[in-house]
Amino acid sequence: xSNPFPDAYFETLKGMVLKKAGLNFTETSALxxxxxxxxGHQLSLYALNKAFGLAPARFKPSPYTLDVLALFCGYExxxxxxxx
Numbered sequence: 464x465s466n467p468f469p470d471a472y473f474e475t476l477k478g479m480v481l482k483k484a485g486l487n488f489t490e491t492s493a494l495x496x497x498x499x500x501x502x503g504h505q506l507s508l509y510a511l512n513k514a515f516g517l518a519p520a521r522f523k524p525s526p527y528t529l530d531v532l533a534l535f536c537g538y539e540x541x542x543x544x545x546x547x
Contacts, residue, residue, distance in 0.1 A: 488515045
């Protein structure tokens with residue numbers, strides 16, 4: 464991940480993820496299954512809970528988490544999402 468972490472972009476991406484999945488931010492268990500089925504990549508339930516503010520997070524989401532969420536939304540990864 465070469466881009467510094469832009470919070471506004473991450474908020475936009477989270478909204479896109481939820482809209483595509485047709486879920487609300489508390490339905491992370493279902494979201495985990497949908498993301499895995501559609502991308503072939505797995506995110507832990509804990510990573511999703513941290514990303515959506517349902518678990519405490521001391522750090523920003525990992526590059527892997529950002530990439531998988533961006534892939535789910537049809538981008539090549541987080542950097543691609545931030546560029547377009």
